[in-house]
Amino acid sequence: MFSKTCEYGIKAMIFVAQKSKEGSRISIKGIAKGTGAPEHFVAKIMQELGRKKLVQSVKGPNGGFYLDQVDLKTSLADIVKALDGNSIYSDCVLGLKTCNESKPCPVHDQYRDVKKNLIKMLEENTIGEFNNKLDSGKFFLVN
Amino acid sequence: MFSKTCEYGIKAMIFVAQKSKEGSRISIKGIAKGTGAPEHFVAKIMQELGRKKLVQSVKGPNGGFYLDQVDLKTSLADIVKALDGNSIYSDCVLGLKTCNESKPCPVHDQYRDVKKNLIKMLEENTIGEFNNKLDSGKFFLVN
DNA sequence: GCATAATAGGATAAAAAAGTCTTTTTATTC
DNA sequence: GAATAAAAAGACTTTTTTATCCTATTATGC
Secondary structure: OOOHHHHHHHHHHHHHHHHHHOOOOEOHHHHHHHHOOOHHHHHHHHHHHHHOOOOEEEOOOOOEEEOOOOHHHOEHHHHHHHHHOOHHHHOOOOOOOOOEOOEOOOOHHHHHHHHHHHHHHHHHOEHHHHHHHHHOOOOOOOO | OOOHHHHHHHHHHHHHHHHHHOOOOEOHHHHHHHHOOOHHHHHHHHHHHHHOOOOEEEOOOOOEEEOOOOHHHOEHHHHHHHHHOOHHHHOOOOOOOOOOOOOOOOOHHHHHHHHHHHHHHHHHOEHHHHHHHHHOOOOOOOO
């Protein structure tokens, strides 16, 4: 469904949000540990998310990553789009470049609802909203 | 969402079904052309589907692939499982090995419905059912 | 039974994704 | 302003996926 990049990116954002809520910044090393992602790999991902302004970063001692109030409104869809591009929105489920409503692939009609559902889920859930649940130990980020 | 293998496999099965309905067998070359898939790649895919008994094949002159009455009842889910394995059923959307109902990842609850929808779609649509629509030119297999 | 046309199978190659390493830059603190 | 701790950047490696090629096998029709 998502690339590893995207999976790690989402987990990282949720983890950073949590730390930000506690008022602290978190380093790459910390994110890697907290999300079970390879350190150097997650570094590249955070860089990219930083470039795209979905996360704030400060260099040097006591630096690290954090989310500001605006960042907390980032939806899962925003992260997916930043890391995996628009493929979820635009790609035909059978890989046909010219598939669309008027010239559909065989499963276009059947997949329409699934896609709508998926996109709805990605757009309606923001990073900020995951905080409360993580607090209460209702879910987990690592195995 | 699906691997290329799976995309080509689904298209190939639909295409072969069509030919079978017309009473003829279709060669790898024919399938490759009819589905826009690389010939040698689709050959391997059909081999695998043959081994798994989702498609019948006959070697030699006038040989080729075809679907019998039982094969026509193959669902999209059967093809996906044969080629991509059970990952759609079993994998956590964030890649967590231990994610489940009692120890969920952050998006487990939100993704539940999407997954249910997707699986329903894959299981409810059989290869045989696509035939009529393809006949009437209602959809396309190649760009 | 021989030529042929097809699938079967395995080896290899190319491309993309995932992951690692090293160096550079930049804040911070003392 | 020097030492340090962090991110930024880019090069590189490994693994996986996608794709190709070659040889073997097998069924068919003459």
